[in-house]
Amino acid sequence: MSHHNIYLMVNGKRYSLEVESDRSLLDVVREDLNLTGIKKGCDKGDCGACTVLLNGKPVNSCMVLAVQADGKEITTIEGVARDGKLDPIQVAFIKHGAVQCGFCTPGMILTAWALLRENREPMREEIQKAISGNLCRCTGYVQIIDAIQSAARVSRVNNE
């Protein structure tokens, strides 16, 4: 196994790391950076629990090698709240009952965050499509979709 020196910009902080070529971004973020907010649900790219934003786009971090992320910007769930203040999406998830067991929640919020950056006023169908790679077994998705729509409204008001 070859070793590589890489650097990652994670939640605005620069990390220099030496990683083996076969290690996933998920494992490196969880094990080496101790950012355990992202979850390992399947390690096969099926469930979305490990979603991070890679240069602003949601990806399954279990399907990305750490070396592929060299030099890139990564946002994990720990980077969503700013200065101790929850993002409107996080607030909406709490208010709308979009959280149950919470295991899909970090990935779901990051996917929603990326969606709202691209689309300030998503229709329900657009939200459904955006989060279709993030499995949730608890909620039936309804309250998650409600939360994302509500967060979009709040963000629009805040930006006006």
Added chain:
Amino acid sequence: MIGDFVVKGKYVGAEVDRVDAIGKVTGETKYADDLRLPNMHYGKILFSPYPRARVLHIDTRSAEALHGVRKIITAKDISGNNLYGYEIHHHPLLVGEGQETRFVGDSIALVVAETPEAADQALENIEVDYEVLTPLTSPREAKAEGAYQIHPGSQGNICCRPELIHGDIAAGFKNSEVIVEHTYFTSRQEQAFLETESGVAYVDDSGMLHIFSSLQDPYDVLEDVCYALGIPKSRIHVKGTIVGGAFGGKLITTIEVHLAAMVYLARVPVKIVLDREESFIFHPKRHPDEIHVKVGSTRDGKIQALEAEVLSDAGPYSGRTPEVLGLTVSALVGPYGIPSVHLTGQAIYTNNLDSGAMRGFGAPQAAVARESILDKLAGTLEMDPLELRQKNFLKPGQETLSPVLGDSPVSLELLKDQILEKMGPLPEVSPEQNKRVGRGFCFDMPVFDVSAIPVLGKSGVGIAVEIFSDASACVYAGGTELGQGITTVLAQIAAEELGLPINKVFVEMSDTWTCPRAGRTSASRLTYVLGNALLLATEKIRNTLLSRAAKMLEVSKDELILENGKIKAKGSPSKGVGLQEVATVCSNEGLKLREEGWFKYPEDRYMYGHTFMASAADVVVDLVTGEIKILKLVNIHDSGKVINPILAKGQLYGGSLQALGYALTENLIVEEGKLITPSFSEYLIPTAMDIPEEFVADAVETPYPTGPYGAKGLAEHALNSTTPAILNAISNAVDIDLTTIPVYPEHILEAIRAKETDHQ
């Protein structure tokens, strides 16, 4: 009656935010896999590659020699019984040389290594010689005469044989003018919790074993670890971590006995996290059932007789099977008054994947058979399916045949009215589109445990509450937070009763050290049993505080009320004292500020409490492709007073979508005892794209006399009732009989073609 009825308190009945939500939306919540300990090693399990094989020889030498490997454990290293299991201890921790495996989830060896990679490498280097034997993979084959016994002495491989008989079944069919019968096949459903089985454990310097794991029943883990490894219960501390979903799959002990063995024998802290395929193999699933049902009725739709036989695949171990099948059998009656029933079940041991608890606990299978045959009967009688149900609804005061208390006000008529209103008119499609719409209904009587089931003497439910001198409070509750929201519900009740702001109440859960024994987290039981225990405990603390305050204020205790952190005299609001001051005085004087409440249902008989539930679905079926689209799905429950409406809705939506998966996609396929669908790309659970176009969840609240604030249990409900509503809607749309779930488009096309052939 415990507790006062309140229509709406400050917290009870209000849409209170989850108390555990902030950690979950910020990623700060620690699940078992997020825990780290100094010198922590990684544990892996070598599973049997064969469903049935005799282990001839295990050679661990080359694995032990690998760099980074701390310890390899086989059966001969275990000094306890090396067995565990719920009620019957016949599940081997490790299958040893000379012994036979019973399924592909049986463990042969345990590896403890410095890294997960080293542990994987060690697994590959353990050499095991097997004599591969022919497995029994169907219940019919396994119960046939001469079949080998999976457990010695289990004649016919029978795990259990529940029966429910009432009235004169022969007379019932004799009085029937119309008789219909059919056989239904239900699939093996996987719980598909997102967090796989995981845990961390260590032994501290005093010799105490600490286990932190994702579980539903810390007390059962304690029993199993004690029995399998011979460790005294007083030396075991089990802490249930925040659980990333369970749905019954973590109800019996999962990896904890393995973990404890690793920690004890390797003398280092260990973490185990199963991967997804291991998880799919390891824990028990919803039983696949074959249900033959026969129903007789008068021409005007009064059901006279119900007869059914259930054949259930128990898998290799008993576990929860006897309880689950017992519920399947009794749930066949449903919320209907039927004068004669004869219902029997047989669960048969096989070498397939294990079967056990999954949300609904046997009732969803029964509901599929019951509600499907009712629609078939309605078709034969040329009667509206809703009218047929209504004619046979359980009437207030009527005796219930299943083992339910029968003390709930019957609200079926109300549910029916509500669901009709919510459904509105059936949508139309133009016939040239080659699409048909249909509507289906299901009524159900979901049960919940009121602690009237004497489960090995573990039925009583305790809770502890402590108020501190700074007027903050802690609740110690041995139930487990699985995502259902029990932590929030208990915080709401404690805050209401102690007159505290909810952020001054902390609820500690699922810890055998700090929490009084509370039993398992299953059977939709915690709101009722822990809620009642909590009211008993808070009542004692209120008494202490109010008595002491009465002296301070020189008024009678009865004149005092406790609210918003203050104790005040009812008549004269100026006369009051802060709770903090009273608590400080009590604390300084050595008065007891930590109290336990113990709730036990007064009767010791096998009885559940029951609720009522109605579901309805509108679907559109494409006649060309067989594709099914769910236009509308409505679920309405009556679980008594709703403590938190947002959480309650979440239970309905979530359960309903699992039921939609059960109806249309979910089938964990096992062939020759081996799993064919080991991942989420093969075992398909619903995504956000699969939800109904219109999805409605609502409640009718009939207060329950013995419930906390009139509440009953709620969790499993929509899983019981959604699947049949969808099936009946499909049948209604294209006029076919559905026999097997999940229903795929090709099944619909086949059934339509078969019907056309019949007509020609």
